[in-house]
Amino acid sequence: MAIDWSFDILRWIERRRHSSGTAARREGLSPAARSIADRSTVFVSRGLSKIYHMGEVDIVALRSVDLEIHGGEFIVLLGPSGSGKSTLLNILGGLDAPISGEAWFRDHNLVGASEQLLTQYRREHVGFVFQFYNLIRSLTVRENVALVTEIADNPMQPEDALILVGLDQRLDHFPSQLSGGEQQRVAIARAIAKRPDVLLCDEPTGALDYRTGIVVLAAIARINQSLGTTAVIITRNAAIANMADRVVHLADGTIARIVVNERRLAPEEISW
Numbered sequence: 001m002a003i004d005w006s007f008d009i010l011r012w013i014e015r016r017r018h019s020s021g022t023a024a025r026r027e028g029l030s031p032a033a034r035s036i037a038d039r040s041t042v043f044v045s046r047g048l049s050k051i052y053h054m055g056e057v058d059i060v061a062l063r064s065v066d067l068e069i070h071g072g073e074f075i076v077l078l079g080p081s082g083s084g085k086s087t088l089l090n091i092l093g094g095l096d097a098p099i100s101g102e103a104w105f106r107d108h109n110l111v112g113a114s115e116q117l118l119t120q121y122r123r124e125h126v127g128f129v130f131q132f133y134n135l136i137r138s139l140t141v142r143e144n145v146a147l148v149t150e151i152a153d154n155p156m157q158p159e160d161a162l163i164l165v166g167l168d169q170r171l172d173h174f175p176s177q178l179s180g181g182e183q184q185r186v187a188i189a190r191a192i193a194k195r196p197d198v199l200l201c202d203e204p205t206g207a208l209d210y211r212t213g214i215v216v217l218a219a220i221a222r223i224n225q226s227l228g229t230t231a232v233i234i235t236r237n238a239a240i241a242n243m244a245d246r247v248v249h250l251a252d253g254t255i256a257r258i259v260v261n262e263r264r265l266a267p268e269e270i271s272w
């Protein structure tokens with residue numbers, strides 16, 4: 001029962017944090033409440049480094065990165081091409097391994113985990129969204145999402161996931177009958193239908209025009225706020241960063257700075 005209670009407190013804190021959205025209100029929490037909130041840390045990386053060996057040349061992709069990400073946060077990773085954003089996201093998502101350092105998901109150490117454990121970790125906890133949607137062309141929208149829900153433990157109905165991204169009117173369409181933005185929203189529905197703890201998005205609007213990009217971002221923001229799913233989004237577009245709780249600026253494989261937004265902008269308030 002105690003566990004349920006603290007879980008409820010955590011949800012309450014997260015909801016409150018999101019509804020207030022200001023650092024000032026956050027500081028208003030009691031020390032005990034803050035310590036419970038701290039226990040909601042989802043990711044911790046310490047001294048994370050990655051080098052790619054390309055023949056004679058070593059390419060340093062990450063240099064001793066320290067980062068903590070908390071449950072329910074909306075994090076933007078911002079930085080120029082080649083700054084290490086995808087490498088960091090892939091390590092957090094169990095798709096890649098560092099050469100040194102630690103990467104924790106809750107109490108699971110991802111570094112040194114077997115391929116089997118990483119596969120299980122990805123399947124149970126992580127939803128991925130990439131720049132290109134990777135939908136199966138011969139399956140309908142509903143079937144593309146059902147592919148995932150059929151193998152998950154506690155999935156949503158595909159229809160419910162598609163309602164969250166505003167595509168419940170397009171269940172029986174094929175990907176070729178949808179716009180790029182709609183296809184990306186199907187990919188988001190597929191990623192969240194298994195109720196992952198974290199949603200990791202690598203340039204989800206990279207192939208989309210401005211208006212379409214906003215609709216896609218709005219879908220991610222809605223999921224983050226209504227389900228409490230921790231979201232980490234890579235972008236090279238500084239305007240998107242205004243939607244985040246915190247913006248992690250990467251440069252040349254290091255975290256140059258982390259900016260806390262006093263107020264998260266709604267996707268409709270963003271222009272670029």
Ligand SMILES: Nc1ncnc2c1ncn2[C@@H]1O[C@H](COP(=O)(O)OP(=O)(O)O)[C@@H](O)[C@H]1O
Nearest residue numbers: 052059060061080081082083084085086087088
């Ligand atoms: N598989 C790979 N093999 C060799 N070098 C790579 C590989 N993946 C990334 N890199 C290099 O690592 C650096 C960081 O890449 P990446 O994390 O993809 O940056 P970003 O996502 O910020 O553009 C770049 O210099 C890139 O060329």
Ligand SMILES: [Mg+2]
Nearest residue numbers: 085086087202
């Ligand atoms: Mg990248």
